[in-house]
Amino acid sequence: MALTGLEIYKLLPRTNCKECGQPTCLAFAMQLAAGKVSLEKCPHVSEQAKEALGAASRPPIALVKIGAGERVLEIGNETVLFRHEKRFEHPAGIAIKVADNLSAAELASRVETINRLCFDRVGRTHCVDLVAVENVSGDPAVFAAAVKAVKEKTELGMILISEEPEAVAAALAAVAAQRPLIYAATAANYEKMVALAKQHDVPLAVKGENLAELAQLVEKVVAAGAKELVLDTGARKMNQVLADQTQLRRQALKRFRPFGYPSIVFATDPDPVRRVTEAAVSLAKYAGIVVLDTVDPAEILPLITLRLNIYTDPQKPIAVEPKIYEIGAVTPQSPVFVTTNFSLTYFCVAGDVEASRVPAYILTVDTDGTSVLTAWAAGKFTPEKIAAALNESGIGDRVGHRKVIIPGGVAVLSGKLQELSGWEVLVGPRESAGIPAFLKQFWT
């Protein structure tokens, strides 16, 4: 298991020199244990301690990189079973299948559609990560041609799905520099697959029939010299997938080395709702890569969203900059909304203001990224703070009126705020979805 802060502390110089940026060695040890700083920050640590800490702090699950350039996918390095224990580190990769027996035009159009599977979520773009080319034709030449055609159409990383070393070798000749994931080494072909992975320095998936066989196969593959691995337990029924993923994660955290790699799961059921459901469970439960066989945005959007949610750091609320935001072509007559700088809150309000088609200002108050009611309960969304934001942000110079709209959930603030700021306070709806109706009624 990873070392605790106290165990690390015993190996530190204990000079409390503060050169690492922490007030004491114990504080530094605690930050190390939480994975928030690196050991190099301490200039006085002994070689002996470095070695001991290095070995112990080696991640229980290896980091694996697939692809090259800007769109490289990093998975692994996970340290917990539950996100509330610390956080989930590297969002799982979402891969979309492409069969190699498609016509050139079909293949090009499918890859272009995959490229467009990008969605704006709370102000950032989130996309699918990998194209999984499958050797359905069984012909190495056809496979290599398809893989090459995919490479020319996309920047995304690739998975080469074929258990035939000959086909993988043919494909790798064209795309090895893109560092695709080879899928997969099995008991029957692993020697040749490992040789290919070593020769081209690419990651290799290892597929067992069950956990026991997988562990044996991983040991052979590692002994043969492959380093970057991705594990497939062979389970295809969802109840078994959940159990196997749980076992992989648990045993890796207990330092069972054969399972110390990220995993790959296939959610390729012909029924759309079923495959999305299974992919959703896999995203929440430890999968490193989820492979789907669909390009419908209605199916991918919920999965991209769930992945973003589950992999959000529970200790760090996502915040936007506290400042004045302009929605649409604002004028001095435009309404002024005030809300908190929690990004989910801001983007809900911004979206609904936009939907009202009334250009408006949104003033976000710095509440350390907490929501309206959370900030209110914690005393971070007070009449004093809102009044200060109104006076100091310069919003008064941008509008001719002196009316501000506050969230309906904090209506009780209105009197005090009016008194402190000198602005007329209008109480808006409780939910931002009511903003269009509110503006129609109260703002002309």
Add this chain to the structure above:
Amino acid sequence: MTVTIAKERWSGRCLEAVLGTGSRQVKVGGEATLPFLHFEGEILNPPVVALEVFDASPQEWPDFLCAAYEGVLDDPAAWAKKCVEYGADLVALRLTRIHPDGENASPEEAARVAAAVAAAVDVPLIVLGCGVGEKDAAVLPEVANALAGKNCLLGLATQENYKSIVAGCIANGHAVIASSPLDINLAKQLNILITEMNLDPDRIIIDPSIGALGYGIEYAYSIIERVRTGALMGDKMLAMPVILLVGQEVWKTKEAKTPDAPEWGEQKKRAVLWEVATAVALIHAGGHIAVVRHPESLKHIKAHITKMMQPQQY
């Protein structure tokens, strides 16, 4: 190297709650393990799914959702029957007409509607107030009275208004939904307050106030995981089953409400997937009763649960 299956040895287990009477009685909870991990502990009952019924035709539902209940939207009892035909394990009646800013219907009126719905179906009934604490505290005891002996599930009881609602449940043999705002300590404290009124712990269902997918689901996900691990580690005041009010959250999201869009795909498919994904993710966190709105969501969630209830091969 041989693989030894890693099994946790949990010291506690979830409480089992029984709702309804007769042949369609529903049992939830009682697990001695994390969701669907059959290999390390017993799972007595599968999670269950309820469909919602409004006491008045809903105004803001998209057409394709209303279409599923065509002809019964103005008749709560007929609507409830339709839900049972669709395969709902329970029916959740939402009393929208009692809202003080709306029709402000009286407690007696609400009790009449609830009794009519209860008489129409043989599955257990959940009755949800309008969300205004004071009004719910006035209405739900009256509803509890009218449904005496039917072993219903009433809520939401909050830290502000639980007393009259819990008293109504004790006097008439109902279970209560204890609702707290995404905070495990507040959830626990409310359970303690309610049990101090002498309602049995297995008559309480926890509502952690979930958010929909994309709208804070991760907070609820972690709270529910902590409730479950708390129960399994022996915390009696976290051992109650968890209810997920999925429909009310999902159908106000943009993703469910925006019409067909090229970049987001077809609205109906997207909306149903939003409801299914929200419910399924939270069931895998440890939820027991999912309350949804679209009959297709119900069908898919139930199919998934059936699959997950098959034991694993180790």
